[in-house]
Amino acid sequence: IAPYSGCTMGEYFRDRGQDALIIYDDLTKQAWAYRQISLLLRRPPGREAYPGDVFYLHSRLLERAARVSPEYVEHFTKGAVKGKTGSLTAMPVIETQAGDVTAFVPTNVISITDGQIFLETDLFNAGIRPAINAGISVSRVGGAAQTKVIKKLGGGVRV
Template identity: 75%
Template sequence: AGEMVEFASGVKGIAFNLENENVGIVVFGSDTAIKEGDLVKRTGSIVDVPAGKAMLGRVVDGLGVPIDGRGALSDHERRRVEVKAPGIIERKSVHEPMQTGLKAVDSLVPIGRGQRELIIGDRQTGKTAIAIDTILNQKQLNSRATSESETLYCVYVAIGQKRSTVAQLVQILSEANALEYSILVAATASDPAPLQFLAPYSGCAMGEYFRDNGMHALIIYDDLSKQAVAYRQMSLLLRRPPGREAFPGDVFYLHSRLLERAAKRSDQTGAGSLTALPVIETQAGDVSAYIPTNVIPITDGQICSETELFYRGI
């Protein structure tokens, strides 16, 4: 399971379900070109994505293919999308601050490099604004950095958002010259569910390049509720038994294995870090729903945005 396959039409997929009589494959692309009797080839490789400094300033899809119309990626390495999180020995206690540039966050809930801080709240309460402001504020902080080990690179993963929203975001970042230290991974609402499911892992692999090479990175998943919905869609289509709110039983593992990869490395392994800011959207402020109660225990703390406070301009 997890191997890439290729259809006769050139569309790629990933073997998701392995059963005695059949194999369940999820498709990364248009399924209209696939017909009964088509030949499906094994590629012999697990899903991997490009990573490295060549990715900075680029907008890519869930498989790391550039979608910004600026040609192919130059010098880069490839990294597995699904890797194990660093073990206990390879980690170190979080001790350096990760400034967001937002007074309310930095004074009340300071975030360390290598931590995971959940941004949770209803729709239209400024969750994405917190995340984007954090990226923009790194411009000033990075300009003061004296060495590579002080610079913070940013990865923004947009899951299930409108294309116009992503385009707007690219414009905001490029106008502020913030794209030079950022990577954008976009699996928009018009992309198939498997790509929306895969995008956070792809973004994480790109962030891990910095973490494993003694640098610091920040990754924002906006938002993981949509990834869970895409995963539910795939699981139900593959006839996996549904659980609470029709989500499959391993939806906790879906998020835990992703967020555990954000870590602070020990001095022996380069002292790099990956900080995660996952976003979860609640319905009518219900933080006790299934996905919020799954992600809250995985993260180190929460930033809750409330409609009431948002309308009061706080």
């Protein structure tokens, strides 16, 4: 219930022309709890014993994060707020088992989000902070979110 309550609070601010950030820490635990409840209710298990609709639950939750138009904000606030957009940004945290990003919950969330930052315990223990594995971290919107100067300066840099 906590992820949905938090998202609803973020939508409250978004719909009033403000920007909000929600960090889901962590959706793996939410999926585990949902799996346990589903098994107790004798729903048929799917891959890794998760119910078939866990992907639907995560996608429906994460797709609530959005930017709304000034017209939406003005209509929603009955004209009290004009000319402002609101946004809700979601950052889900997923725990992997021994770094396995091919497990069911990580692959589901990877397919929904616009990018991933993978952190590794080995890098952290080696004193590298932040412990980001740049080789498998991905951004699908990186170029679209960069200014022209940053694109030009960073265009030749590859990891």
